[in-house]
Amino acid sequence: PLKAFGLAKSYGDNVVFVDVDVDLDREERMMIMGLNGAGKTTLLRILAGVETADLGEVKVGHNAKLGYYAQEHEQITPGKTVLQLMAEASGLPDLQLRTMLGHFLLADKVEQDAGTLSGGEKTKLAIAMLMTSRPNVLLLDEPTNNLDPQAKEALLEALRQYRGTMVVVSHDTDFVARLEPDRAIMRPEGTVHYFDESMLELVAMA
Numbered sequence: 243p244l245k246a247f248g249l250a251k252s253y254g255d256n257v258v259f260v261d262v263d264v265d266l267d268r269e270e271r272m273m274i275m276g277l278n279g280a281g282k283t284t285l286l287r288i289l290a291g292v293e294t295a296d297l298g299e300v301k302v303g304h305n306a307k308l309g310y311y312a313q314e315h316e317q318i319t320p321g322k323t324v325l326q327l328m329a330e331a332s333g334l335p336d337l338q339l340r341t342m343l344g345h346f347l348l349a350d351k352v353e354q355d356a357g358t359l360s361g362g363e364k365t366k367l368a369i370a371m372l373m374t375s376r377p378n379v380l381l382l383d384e385p386t387n388n389l390d391p392q393a394k395e396a397l398l399e400a401l402r403q404y405r406g407t408m409v410v411v412s413h414d415t416d417f418v419a420r421l422e423p424d425r426a427i428m429r430p431e432g433t434v435h436y437f438d439e440s441m442l443e444l445v446a447m448a
Contacts, residue, residue, distance in 0.1 A: 243268055243306040243379050243407045244289060249298035251284055258284050262298070262432045266379075271408045271421060273437060275444055276429030282411045283383055285429070286310075289409060290381045302379075306407075309377025313384040315364045317371060320357025324348060324367055327356050332374035339374060346370045346396050362388040369397055378406035386414045415442045 246264040250257075258281040266272055274282045287293040289300060290310035302308065319327065328339040343349055346366040351359065356367060365388045372380070380401075386394050398420055401408070412418050423437040435441075 243303040244300070244308075244409075245303070246289060246295075246300045247298055249285070249288060249295045249300070251281065251288065251293075251295050259430055259432065260297075262427075264289065264427065265434075266407050266409065267424075269405060269407055270425065271410070271423045273418065273423045273426040273441075273445075274409065274411050274429060275426045275441065277444075277447060280429035282429055283313075285427075286381050286383050286409065286411055287312075306379050307377045308379045308381060309372045309375055310381045311368055311372050311383060311385055313365075313387050315368050317368055318356050318359075318364050320355065322356055323353050324356050324359070325352040327367065328371055328374060331371040332376065334374055342370050342374050343367075345400070347393055360388075362390060362393065365389055366393050366396075369400075373400055373404075380404065380406060380408045380410075382408065382410045382412070384412055384414075385410070386412065386417045413445060413447075415445045418442065418445050 244266045249262040250260040252258055262285065274285055276282055288295050290308055292310060325339060340352060343352060346369065348363065348366055351363060359367060369385060385397060389397065401421060419442055425434055426437050426441060427434050
């Protein structure tokens with residue numbers, strides 16, 4: 243569904259990474275791991291097509307539909323209600339959208355201006371918008387930031403039922419352990435390893 247070859251990115255004299263390859267299998271759960279400043283978010287944004295690499299190429303597979311969650315809530319537009327944004331993201335009937343908002347504990351916010359939501363509520367709305375847009379490749383940047391325990395459970399349940407491909411950046415060890423990733427790209431080395439529990443220590447340090 244998604245491949246990248248020879249990616250390199252720098253900002254001025256700061257070289258973030260060079261010669262990074264990514265090769266995702268269908269329905270795989272891939273972590274991008276490394277310490278702060280290792281370029282995890284930058285790599286995810288390049289895979290999502292939000293940023294461009296200085297060198298290299300990203301190839302999106304046939305019929306692949308990408309869905310990107312940014313922890314800055316870039317997709318939430320002030321001046322529109324929660325329900326309006328959900329409808330724009332998916333085109334699904336109101337009843338289904340309200341059900342999804344209820345799943346993420348936002349049932350009482352449907353007519354509220356999305357710009358006035360709290361940080362945690364914006365996180366829940368952004369994830370609900372993403373899930374209803376039905377991507378088959380999810381790219382998630384710190385999706386549990388600002389989430390209360392109940393909302394995190396709702397997110398985990400939604401991701402456990404999800405049958406597409408997933409690339410995740412997270413420092414939440416409990417979330418990562420329960421997500422059960424298949425492989426991890428280690429930053430800055432760029433090496434790929436099968437995921438095991440010993441890597442959870444690195445998740446916490448990120």
